[in-house]
Amino acid sequence: DAMVIQNPRYQVTQFGKPVTLSCSQTLNHNVMYWYQQKSSQAPKLLFHYYDKDFNNEADTPDNFQSRRPNTSFCFLDIRSPGLGDAAMYLCATSRDINPYNEQFFGPGTRLTVL
Amino acid sequence: DQQVKQNSPSLSVQEGRISILNCDYTNSMFDYFLWYKKYPAEGPTFLISISSIKDKNEDGRFTVFLNKSAKHLSLHIVPSQPGDSAVYFCAASETFDAGNNRKLIWGLGTSLAVNP
Numbered sequence: 001d002a003m004v005i006q007n008p009r010y011q012v013t014q015f016g017k018p019v020t021l022s023c024s025q026t027l028n029h030n031v032m033y034w035y036q037q038k039s040s041q042a043p044k045l046l047f048h049y050y051d052k053d054f055n056n057e058a059d060t061p062d063n064f065q066s067r068r069p070n071t072s073f074c075f076l077d078i079r080s081p082g083l084g085d086a087a088m089y090l091c092a093t094s095r096d097i098n099p100y101n102e103q104f105f106g107p108g109t110r111l112t113v114l
Numbered sequence: 115d116q117q118v119k120q121n122s123p124s125l126s127v128q129e130g131r132i133s134i135l136n137c138d139y140t141n142s143m144f145d146y147f148l149w150y151k152k153y154p155a156e157g158p159t160f161l162i163s164i165s166s167i168k169d170k171n172e173d174g175r176f177t178v179f180l181n182k183s184a185k186h187l188s189l190h191i192v193p194s195q196p197g198d199s200a201v202y203f204c205a206a207s208e209t210f211d212a213g214n215n216r217k218l219i220w221g222l223g224t225s226l227a228v229n230p
Binding site: 041042091092097099102103104105107 | 123158160220221222
């Protein structure tokens, strides 16, 4: 089945220690998104790639970076995680940027910062 | 300032009855609305959507109603089933913004429990 895969499902890191979260897709979609969702909050878009074009949200901290080496993979790098970065990180894909195109989500990676 | 509001954090309904989940928005430029469903330990999955040129969209047991003048939409599930127990997110967007404002703006979600 075509899907969005996130690894790992659970990630524990130490305060200030860089961490990378991974997302892959078999849908061959053009757009890949990274969302942060904290407990009892709405998903918050961090950034998205349209093909190789990177689009950062204005309020995404510089501590968060992303890479998309090819169509299938996208990575979220947190350079110096703080306690406030503990959250669920959701990767999603869509065929195109227009909201008419359904977003397909992975299961998420829950990040714990000690 | 939340542009998409789901004021009921939770809702409990008996199996077979109607579930009504509500969503209000403040941005009059929103013209496309979506509902996503989320089970524990899974990502959200798309459920149903509606464009602002319509006031109703139906898909099986799920119907979304849009009242543009009130800036309000609702999701009706009839009849409700235990498998519908999940968190339901309302999301909204501007579809024709020439800039980059076509991202989805999400509500906080409503947790629906359908009791057998």
